[in-house]
Amino acid sequence: MTMGWTPERDVVLLAGTPAGGGQDRPARALLAILAEQGLVGAPMSLVNIPGRGGGNAWDDLARHPGEAHRLAINSPTILSNRALGVSGLAWDSLTPLCNLYTEHLAFIVRPDSSITDAAALLRRLGTDTAGLPIALATAIGNANHIALAHLTRHAGGEVGALGIAVFDSARDAIAHVLAGHAELGVITAASPVPELTAGTARCLAVSAPARMEGVYAGVPTWREEGVDLVAGPWRGVIGPAGLSPEQSAFWEEALRAATAGEAWREELARRHWSDTFLTGEALRGFLREEDASMTDALRELGLLRESPPG
Structure with missing residues (x-):
């Protein structure tokens, strides 16, 4: 020193x-x-x-x-x-x-969500952008929001129509999803590990450059889903x-x-x-x-x- x-x-x-x-x-x-x-x-x-x-x-x-x-x-x-x-x-x-x-980012839903996989999320973002309530942390215009906007544009949706609730903590955004107030959460991958482990949340895709380990081992990257998104x-x-x-x-x-x-x-x-x-x-x-x-x-x-x- x-x-x-x-x-x-x-x-x-x-x-x-x-x-x-x-x-x-x-x-x-x-x-x-x-x-x-x-x-x-x-x-x-x-x-x-x-x-x-x-x-x-x-x-x-x-x-x-x-x-x-x-x-x-x-x-x-x-x-x-x-x-x-x-x-x-x-x-x-x-x-x-x-x-x-x-x-990197995790895109999570409730286990019983009608959004069954990453392809279903893209379809929803493209056809019903405004009708998909979304929770993210920690600010409008942050990396999470930019990644979500990138996906929406890729899907053919209107970025300005996204319905977003912003929270100071990813833990609060997760709680918002689990309570049924939002259908999708876009949060850092470390944040929903307890819920993914317990089976109270499901991850559709991650924004990593390659497959992640642990609870994410079976989760595809967005690149695997045909979207060039690493964020x-x-x-x-x-x-x-x-x-x-x-x-x-x-x-x-x-x-x-x-x-x-x-x-x-x-x-x-x-x-x-x-x-x-x-x-x-x-x-x-x-x-x-x-x-x-x-x-x-x-x-x-x-x-x-x-x-x-x-």
Whole structure:
């Protein structure tokens, strides 16, 4: 670990979703490993600030420039929020520290759903777009929404007619489906594992590049179903603006060490996460590319509502 700077007091890690949500899960896993391996040398705690797909947590960071004891989980919504005019906060006005992983999407229904398979879902999206109630997390215009729009366009449906209920947590979106309020859920693959295991939900397809393992072993990819769709949100760690090079270096090294061991590898496998760890200029280049491609996708799919604020 670098000796140029070390934490001098308690550290807070923010998650922009409720407990059990897509940003909460990596936060808890990281905190456990950082503590177990003694990589920080100061107490760390988790604070959940849900809302706007993580936007409320990132706004909190923006109010604490130079505060290296306050970090947050990062996700693609930081890009889509700005592209859609939901937020004026740009990712590069904060300090990205690392990318952790990418998780692909599961398209789930109730076991007794009349949507029997992926082909049936495509038919429904093409012929009855507005009549299909859908639940997703965590924000309009996020990776889940873009993937759903891609499928709808492929099926010949009207993207603007999609009937979507948005939740701060994938767990809430799943509950909405199971309660019968939505017919389809589009959520990260880790989220419905308990329901898929128990048989209270059924997965039609996943947006992974190849077949997944565990409860997803028998589930086709969208590519197998004739749709060129590989998609899913990434998660990272981001800090406030104004961190010194020494502070950024400390956190990059701590996060690299935490994700290099067997405990993190086991977490990746258990959660169906794909390792996409990046730091430094490689991370910033990745975020620049993601920002441009997401803006293009939102515009092409009719989801871009206004130009990003200057």
